[in-house]
Amino acid sequence: MSAEAPVVRAVNLVKIYQTGGLPVHAVRGVDLTVEAGEFVAVMGPSGSGKSTLIHMIGGLDTRTSGEIWLDGSRADTLSESGWAVLRRQKIGFVFQFFNLVANMTVADNVELPALLGGVSPRQARERREYLLGELGLADRAGASPAQLSGGEQQRVALARALANQPRLLLADEPTGNLDSRNTRDVLRLLGQVHGQGQTIVLVTHDARVASMADRVVSLLDGQIVDDGAIPKSRRRPLGAAGDVVELRS
Ligand SMILES: Nc1ncnc2c1ncn2[C@@H]1O[C@H](COP(=O)(O)OP(=O)(O)OP(=O)(O)O)[C@@H](O)[C@H]1O
Numbered sequence: 278m279s280a281e282a283p284v285v286r287a288v289n290l291v292k293i294y295q296t297g298g299l300p301v302h303a304v305r306g307v308d309l310t311v312e313a314g315e316f317v318a319v320m321g322p323s324g325s326g327k328s329t330l331i332h333m334i335g336g337l338d339t340r341t342s343g344e345i346w347l348d349g350s351r352a353d354t355l356s357e358s359g360w361a362v363l364r365r366q367k368i369g370f371v372f373q374f375f376n377l378v379a380n381m382t383v384a385d386n387v388e389l390p391a392l393l394g395g396v397s398p399r400q401a402r403e404r405r406e407y408l409l410g411e412l413g414l415a416d417r418a419g420a421s422p423a424q425l426s427g428g429e430q431q432r433v434a435l436a437r438a439l440a441n442q443p444r445l446l447l448a449d450e451p452t453g454n455l456d457s458r459n460t461r462d463v464l465r466l467l468g469q470v471h472g473q474g475q476t477i478v479l480v481t482h483d484a485r486v487a488s489m490a491d492r493v494v495s496l497l498d499g500q501i502v503d504d505g506a507i508p509k510s511r512r513r514p515l516g517a518a519g520d521v522v523e524l525r526s
Pocket residue numbers: 294295296301302303321322323324325326327328329330
């Protein structure tokens with residue numbers, strides 16, 4: 278593993294689902310490289326393969342063919358347990374379904390990945406306090422997930438994904454269920470961690486969220502049809518005050 282290796286390198290990645298009748302070609306030969314510290318937005322119409330792509334990059338779905346390299350090491354050939362270790366060490370996920378542990382408090386849900394990653398209890402608590410504070414959830418730390426709204430659960434899931442300061446954050450529509458104020462909190466936090474060097478790959482339908490990224494990758498029918506850097510002058514600051522109004526327009 279070298280310091281210069283990209284955080285993500287997908288080579289000719291293919292996913293074909295075999296569900297009973299006809300095969301579904303969800304991802305058709307994607308080549309994607311994400312350098313350390315980059316913030317990449319993945320866009321495209323519904324069914325274009327965005328979720329399948331990031332699930333494969335995170336080892337949550339198997340590839341049909343192609344290669345996945347994470348941080349300079351081949352990952353697609355790992356066993357399930359190998360992927361589990363890699364994820365715990367290097368990857369934070371935010372899904373459309375939040376998968377919070379129902380019988381644990383919000384605080385424990387957020388601290389768990391950091392503790393599993395070997396962080397001291399004090400550091401895990403400080404990180405949790407920072408993340409929940411930034412997301413407007415400081416007063417919900419003692420609640421259980423069932424006592425939270427969908428939007429609150431979504432923000433807890435983001436805090437949990439960032440608890441371990443993962444090398445790579447993979448996020449599938451992290452602002453999808455949120456109102457404008459909570460969207461702004463999420464984007465501000467993403468801006469902060471991106472500023473600290475966090476690598477982010479984020480699926481979004483919202484062009485304004487995507488315009489905050491360094492680069493937008495557009496998928497259509499399982500293929501990359503556009504992959505372009507956003508010039509710094511056209512990039513919107515993450516979580517800027519104007520987003521509240523504009524995200525609703
Ligand atoms: N588990 C599965 N079994 C069979 N087909 C699947 C499965 N998951 C996804 N697909 C199909 O693969 C294609 C790509 O789906 P995917 O969820 O990756 O698209 P997406 O771009 O993320 O869509 P959306 O924006 O609606 O979330 C679609 O045709 C979808 O129906």
